[in-house]
Each structure stands twice: as structure tokens, then as C-alpha cells.
Amino acid sequence: MRKFRSVNNAIRRTLECSFSTLTNPLKKKIPEDYTPYAISVFEGRLDEEQSEKLLVNVSFSVGKERISKLNKFSIRLMSEFDAYSFKLAGIRKKNILYKEFTSKNAKIEYVTQVNMGNFKVLLPEIVAAYYEGYDYTNILWLKGRNDNLAKIEYLANEYGLFLWNAS
Template sequence: MRRFLNVSKQRQKELEAQFPNLIDLVQVNETTEYTYLAVSIFDHWLTREESMDLLADLDRNEIERRTSIFDEFNQLLLEKTEVLTFRFRGMNGDKPKFKSFVSKQAQSSYIRQTDMGMYKTLLPELNAVYFEGYDDTNIFYLQDLTVKSFIESCASKVGLHCLEHW
């Protein structure tokens, strides 16, 4: 069963103009159009030693607890703003194709926390790009810093922390 629908050609053009250099974000290259903001289980960037203690050999309950916190955060986002996804197409594989979801259920199942960098989304109303990250930390790229307080509020409600660029 299909989970995605292409947005209209007109909306494709608008989104491409609204979100320049998406390929750079996916490739983790810095751009001047976006400001980095991490959302994490942790309240600071982990040292190497902390990483070994807090990320290795987790029991199943702790993995599920962390996943459920991110899922709750993602559900807050889905309730409060439009969320789209994108893929790259074209001869060079660098032209974004924007997609909406066929249903709320399809949207929720796509934006499930796996801690494997599986989902990449746009939040057009917030001028933000949102990626699932690794090591219990997800990434926002913001074009408008006024939305940072909204993201911080959602994160705080579920027990996540916002971190500036490392």
C-alpha cells in the first residue's frame, strides 16, 4: 500500500525555492541558509567516555524508553504542523521530490524513531528540516530562529533537550 503522494508541481517548485540546498543537509555539509539545532535525550554533548557508558550495551527497557520519548515528540510535531518528506531524483540524484502522506497513520508510521537515520522531513510552516539522527539525537535545520522556542517547548514537554551545534 502506498504511504506517500507527490505534492503538486506548483507546490514542488514552491518547496524547492523555500528549502534550498537540501542535498547539502543530507550530506551533512554546512550551509549559510540553515542553523543547526539538535534534540537529544542528553542535556549536553557526550564525551567519548560518556558515549561508551550511555550508548553501549543498553537493556531493552532503556532502548524502548528512549524511543518512546522521541515518538511522543514526533507526534507533538505532527499534531501542531504540516510534515512532508522528500527523496532525491534526477540525473545527478540531487533534485528533491517532495511528498505528503496518504494518511495520518502512514505519517506516524514513517516518523517512528529507530535511531538509524531513517526519516527525513520538512516542516514548511516552520521553515525547518528535521532528520532522525543517531545516538539518541535528532537534528533540525532552521531557517527562522523564531521557531526555536516552539521546538524547545515541544522537546521540554516530553523530556528531551535542545543542543546547539557541537
């Protein structure tokens, strides 16, 4: 069974309006109207010493627990808000293709870290893009001054995660 289908024109236009500068985060540039927030098992950025201590030679059980926290948060986020997948297409990667999930299970499978597939999801209700990151940290790009930050931080804390400004 297919996990995605193309969105209809009305949804596409709405997403294009809300996420008109989205190509910047995709190209790893920080756009002026978005603020990146890290959702992580760590309280902040790791320095070189901390990275070596917390990321090198991590036991299987510790790694599994960290991934489980991020997965539970991602599943909760997908159940709280509408979500759409997207990717850049075209010769110069200037066109954005928006896809909707065919089921709740498809949405959950897409954001759980089984094979580290680098998911990218749009959450139009809160005008945010949610990306899979590295080193037990995912990135949430919030557009403008966003009133939903407190709710997202509450959800992150509920699963033992931390939310901090990543810019």
C-alpha cells in the same frame, strides 16, 4: 494503501523556494542559511567516556524509554505542522522529489523509530527539515533566524528531551 503521493506543482514550487539549499544538509554539509539543532535524550554532546557509559550495554527498557520519548516528540511535531517527505533523485542526486503523506497515520508511521529507517521530513510552516539521527538524537535544521525555536524547545522539554545547537 500507499503512504505517499507526489505533491502538486504549486506545493512543489513553494517547497523549492523555501528549501532551495536543502541539498547541502542531505550531503552532510552545513549550509550557511540553516542552523542544525539536536533534539536528544542527552543534555549535550557526549564525550568518549560518556558515550561508553550511556550508549554501550544499554538495557532494553532504557533503550525503549529513550526511543519512546523521541517518537512522542516526532508524533507531536507532525501533528503541529504540515510535513512532507523528500529524497534526492537523478544520476547526480541533484533533483529533490517531494512527497506528501496520504494520511495522518502514514505520517506518524514514517517518523516513529521502528526499524531506524532514517526519515527526512520538511516542515514548511517553520522552514525546517527534521531528520532521524543516531544515538537517541534527531536533527532539526532551521532556516535563518527562526522564531519557532522557543516553541520547539518547549515541545522537546515536554517530552523529557533537550534541544541544543549542533553546529
